[in-house]
Amino acid sequence: MAILELRDLTKRFGETIAVDRFTLSVEKGEFVSLLGPSGCGKTTTLQMVAGFETPTSGSIALNGRDLSKVPARARGLGIVFQTYALFPHMTVEENVGFGLEMRKVPADERKRRIAETLDLVHLSHLSARYPRQMSGGQRQRVALARALVIEPELLLLDEPLSNLDAKLREEMQLELRRIQQEAGVTTLLVTHDQSEAMALSDRIAVMQGGRLIQEATPFEAYDRPTNGFVSSFLGKSNAIDAHLEAGGPGAAQLRCGDIRLDGPVSSQGPGAVLVSLRPERIEFCGEGEGIVSGTVVERVFLGDQWLFKVKTGLGELLVVRRNSGRREPDLGEAVHLSWQAEHLRILEAGSAA
Amino acid sequence: MTGDRARPWLLSAPALLLFAVMLVTPLVMTAILSFNSFDFYGGIQPTFGFSNYADVLGDSYFYEIFGRTFLIALVTTVICALIGTPQAYFLLRMHPFWRSLMILVVLGPLLISVVVRTLGWAILLGNNGVINEALRNIGLIERPLKMMYTSGGIVLALVHVMVPFMILAVWAALQRQDPATEKAAESLGAKPFTVFRRIVLPQAMPGILSGSLIVFSLSASAFATPAILGGRRVKVVSTTVYDEFLNTLNWPLGAAIAVILLVSVLAIMVAWNRLVEKRFAAVFQ
Amino acid sequence: MIRNGAFAKLFSLVFAVFMLAPLVVVMGVAFTPEGFLEFPPSGISLRWFEAILDNPDFIDAAIVSLQLGVASATIATVICVPAALAIGGGRFAGRDALQALFLSPLTVPTVVLGIAFLRFLSMMGLNGTFGGLVFCHVVIIVPFVLRLVLASVTGLDPSIARAATSLGAGGWTVFWRITLPAIVPGVVGGWVLAFITSFDELTVTVFIVNPATTTLPVKLFSHITQTTDPLVASVSTVAILFTVALMLIVDRLYGLDRLLIGEGTR
Ligand SMILES: Nc1ncnc2c1ncn2[C@@H]1O[C@H](COP(=O)(O)OP(=O)(O)O)[C@@H](O)[C@H]1O
């Protein structure tokens, strides 16, 4: 059974529609991410679940119970704020114990649970510190411990890692996943960082302009985007405007200007489409084997990989090659590109971001 | 690099010169004056002794005045903290339109002369004043309540003069607070009053303490309000100094009283700052 | 954003009444047609405003106050801008002491400053002179100007001036073209606050004026301590309206809360 069910959730601020008929359900123990660019309504959605914003319409149900009349303090959700919102005048221990205190948990049990939770986030040795005396990553863990100690049915995280520097962010991603799994808590995360969403979640809900665009596992969302926006927002992709000649049950036939392409099996009818192709699926090949040929117009070395921009009859294509020590084409060099037909994704025309 | 070293001093030279001539010199001269003696016929005598201090410290009349002054200042400070703290918090939570209006109401009076504001209180508090007339008209009292020429009346008007300073100080502290801490507490199950007492109040405390210091020291040396509302009947230190200088003309004695006021206010400020620093060093820097 | 409940609204309303009551009462009694103070007034009359014109004392005092305010605020601003640039421009030995000195008039009880100035000016033979008055006021208002200008200076990104220097600007050019324009809001705000403080000052001024240099607050004060008649109310009303007008202009230009609280507070 779903723990959290959002149905047609809508929020207007005057003229702007921040969240538009948003429907989503989260299963027990699941880790779900709301992913989308800044301003797409993620925080607003989370705040409505938390009880700090009132929905304009639609419903929120927790364990089948309608939340519309339940004040924030009675929802029993664990929330980690983007700024952490630690109480600066309380020690780590006091911060973590606050929610238990509000629940009138007896002192000895409180102590035990605080210790357990601090252990979970590896902060037992800092329990007497004040927030100001801690690093960003440590504060992050305190915020997490404070939210988890009340054993919430649902954990809400709003861009929890965005205030950390890149290296720490990667470490905390792993940490966060471990803690979430150890605690077994159902989690709803909000982020604009696609790699964070992919690394952490069981399921991703991609949002754009207040709406749900696609809901899928990270692998599915990356590999089988249903929409040009999703395909370009999750990782890099080449978007090619094309015409689908013959649809139907067999392999698709695509035309882009004068160039004909074999497509994957598609059920779509003929017409204008958007074709998406991941840059890492393109290979350099010998002259006769190529699908298109072109010239390298940009070449960037990224350490573990090379990034090329190749000017072809299909437009400029991005190509990513793993750095395996081989010689790679030079700037201005003529190259031939090939890929497997099943790596092309046929999407609705004009759906690119 | 000597040019670089001299630069800040050159830039501050005009102000420094002014302060040396117009602040340090006068204060030193006043300190010296307080050791001189006064002769009713001969005026100020260039002698040097502690007789003025002995006069002040040996006379219960002056103890009463100092005691009243600091009591008035203390009560004013406490009331300002009790009113100003919640008001600053409510201000923070107001709708932006009402907030900017309320800021005008709170801060505007700061810019209007204390004399004018105290005149308002004199009109309100007099035996035939607005409050007494109103109470008489609705039959609550028969004889007017005595509010003019009382310490209570002075405190009331001083609260009006001082409470904006408290609100400013608390407001500044609350602005530094992360608004999400209130939400965090609420999400953990705290009721509104608990949020205020456990989360907002402790974070506002540095502001309350610094505001209290400002209000206390300004109240202890306030002049216009006690002079108009207390007159000769309820004297405080500053009105006593005024009388010594401009009526009795015993400047040395007046200077001694003023120096004692200065020293005690400074001592209280230093002690207060020590206390605050010790208490909050770990939490707020 | 969490909003206020009913108690908070009631509290704020009562507080607003408390803050406004004395001002409303002063303005109310000024319009009485009678020869004594009454509130609410039994009718509306401008009699006591006309009476101001028959009392050149008040008008003269107001003129002195205006001149004093403009002169002292201007001098204070002119000496505070370089001082603020020095103090806000980086660490140097004695910086904290310098700043503490310039802010010290705020901590010395005003009555002590009053007698100190009186003693000093009478020893110099300058007591009661306009010039003496101006410099005493400058000392009192320097802390207000310095705080606002300093807030602007420390809010300034030091790399802006360095960028200008790297583009070939000399010291003066950097000051006139880069630094000064950037701190103008603080300078203007400081001047206005200084003017108002000087215009309203009583405790110090009462010790060092003579009949020819009596300021408006001193004139009002000595009148009130003898008698409270509708005339002081009408003069006060004019003063209130003048301040309110100034306040509204400042609020538009600079923000009243920024002026009184300081920079960097939204
Ligand atoms: N309190 C508010 N008042 C008016 N508009 C708001 C408010 N909060 C958010 N918005 C608007 O709603 C949209 C979604 O905002 P938000 O949920 O914060 O986006 P995200 O968290 O995805 O960046 C934005 O266009 C934002 O400007």
Ligand SMILES: [Mg+2]
């Ligand atoms: Mg957001």
